[in-house]
Amino acid sequence: MTAARAQNEPDVAGKDVAGDVRRLASAAKDAGRILARASGDARDDALRKAANIIRARQDEILTANGKDVVFGQARNLSAAMIDRLTLTPDRIEAMATGLETVANLPNPIGSILADWEQPNGLKFQRVRVPLGVIGIIYESRPNVTADAGGLCLKSGNAAVLRGGSESIHSSGLIGDCLRDGLEAAGLPRDCIQAIKTRDRAAVGAMLTATGLIDIIVPRGGRSLIERVMAETKIPIIAHLEGICHIYVDRAADPDMARDITVNAKMRRTGICGAAETLLIDKTIASAQLPGIVDALSDKGCEVRGDAAAQGIDSRITPASTEDWETEYLDAIISVKVVNDVEDAVAHINRHGSEHTDSIVTEDDAAAEKFLSEVDSAIVMHNASTQFADGGEFGMGAEIGISTGKLHARGPVGAEELTTYKYVVRGTGQVRP
């Protein structure tokens, strides 16, 4: 496929896509050093100015997005994908408001995380600093350009942004708005690089830009994450799938168990914090499962289950072993009857994805066992897994939920996009 040219600034549209991406990343690296040393106020000013520029250019953004939608329809994107690609005046306003929300968060950079002195008089500080250049690869969702770019700027990082190929007109233009906001605040435009080519070689070039891009953040489906993990040696903050569980303990309050299960599954089925499997204690399964299935069925949810669950409720269709490790992202739930909390924990640690899991119980000892032994980024007691979200955590905004154990775990906000350095001050000390 030949590289398509975006109508707005065609940053990457030539034949040497890989070279162009490296050039953009290198410019981002240099610009990022200036951004890192700028004041928090200057960075916030850039975010607020970008928000207003997005508002002012709403009509242009809608026009560019219209082209993207036509292209996406010609490519036969699903209705859900077209919906995520489509911008409206409300969605554009939400992007602008989102940037202002991020601007209002506390500045994470420069805070002193620890401070001590050794007997030889050396003074140590651990100081929070940006990561550098963050490469973000995402689907055809133009609003992510503003959300992810804004979080990077907030945390003093430069960003190389590569949205899905159906979104390049609108993503590119939103990237330009962020660049204009930087310039208006007296900061270098090159802190934000929105790649404007449909050529997939751009992704490969990002994945091999060791030394120019410090961190890769893939946001998307399993195949994208797997491609990124296979092709890059750059460290990644990966958001893998969310195979989230609700465990209804023998000491659960029945109404609460039903309400939490229905909310965790059906409030929104397409988010990573949606529950995919219900585990229910065998001692209360006969009494409580039919009511839960009633409530799920009322909302249009298909229920699959193991033999024990099917024996309790004939509406439950058979689940295969594959079901225990499937992120449906749809109105389907799998049900398994377990012996006790220990059995539930073992199932989750074996089949889950270390994302978010919740126990419903009035028994504090069972709850503490579950919270301690389930090895997931987020463990909950008497709450819906749909709260797995940076905003709900009070973090203001998030770039995703990390299911890895290194660096950030759970919601990744501005603070999680930072690292630290040690600053050591002496008076001429040499080591004996």
Add this chain to the structure above:
Amino acid sequence: MTAARAQNEPDVAGKDVAGDVRRLASAAKDAGRILARASGDARDDALRKAANIIRARQDEILTANGKDVVFGQARNLSAAMIDRLTLTPDRIEAMATGLETVANLPNPIGSILADWEQPNGLKFQRVRVPLGVIGIIYESRPNVTADAGGLCLKSGNAAVLRGGSESIHSSGLIGDCLRDGLEAAGLPRDCIQAIKTRDRAAVGAMLTATGLIDIIVPRGGRSLIERVMAETKIPIIAHLEGICHIYVDRAADPDMARDITVNAKMRRTGICGAAETLLIDKTIASAQLPGIVDALSDKGCEVRGDAAAQGIDSRITPASTEDWETEYLDAIISVKVVNDVEDAVAHINRHGSEHTDSIVTEDDAAAEKFLSEVDSAIVMHNASTQFADGGEFGMGAEIGISTGKLHARGPVGAEELTTYKYVVRGTGQVRP
């Protein structure tokens, strides 16, 4: 090469090396879950018991080590490598004392890093937890088995330890002592797995044990690190080389500049915190460089430099561009004359390895500029780079110095071998 059998417990010595390594790692994973939930006192008890078992088995360890040394000599290891392979009663006592020192550190597990409540009544905690199973690949230095294994146990992690092939008798036996210590403290032996085969396939099996080993820590030369980075998809905590700089500013105290340079280069040339390049401000280079070269030459250090440095002191031999990116680990230093602190920062950010760099100056503004703008894990003012060491930082012990930006940066001690989980407690909240 056929797998050699260690005289002590031959855990991995069969034909199916890869299968055996996976079996050990899987046992470590199960055992690690128990270790993670044990009390800090139980883990410390295991460390102290292991220390005493090492003391009690000193003669056996020396005998096993003697076999390793004979094997190493037959393989024509260098004198330095034989030295690092060789154990003595003093070195064995140092291992035991090291384990006791780690036991006396505060327990990092279970501490609450943050604690807040949202308006909907959900209570959030960020709690420190172990990483899981840490795979450590190191050179033929049997003491690392105790040091690294001890830090893993302290931080609630299981460990799969693979020392260099010349050290398998002594490393394996030290691993057994750690296992005995665990058992004596009522904890599962399988938390420590010291791989006892010379077959290099064991390393490959570790690097592909995704899902069983959570983190890989390579400790060794550049070729090992590069192999690990190329072959594994498991996240790594990598210690790359230390290309450390001393920058002598125009406002440096001349005696301090000389003493710090000599100490940073020559105290021990083989450690990663040793300085490799001296940058000196052009305005004071003529006055101060000859005295620094005098002092370095007195200690037997070869001095290479750029044209400007050679013009000042005829003892300085030419440096090639390669010299600016070489970790000599030897009595050689490269010298470059720079225009000012800005030029020094640019050189370090371009040629350094983001390890440790120090400015010598009495000018606080120059110092703050250097500390802020040099993008390294450790930045220093008026101190020797040889202080880049977890012990000197007051961390008690370290597994290495991380030059990466994700997760841990700088010295990696017990606390850096942990992650966190979010614990969310509700009263039936569902998300609107």
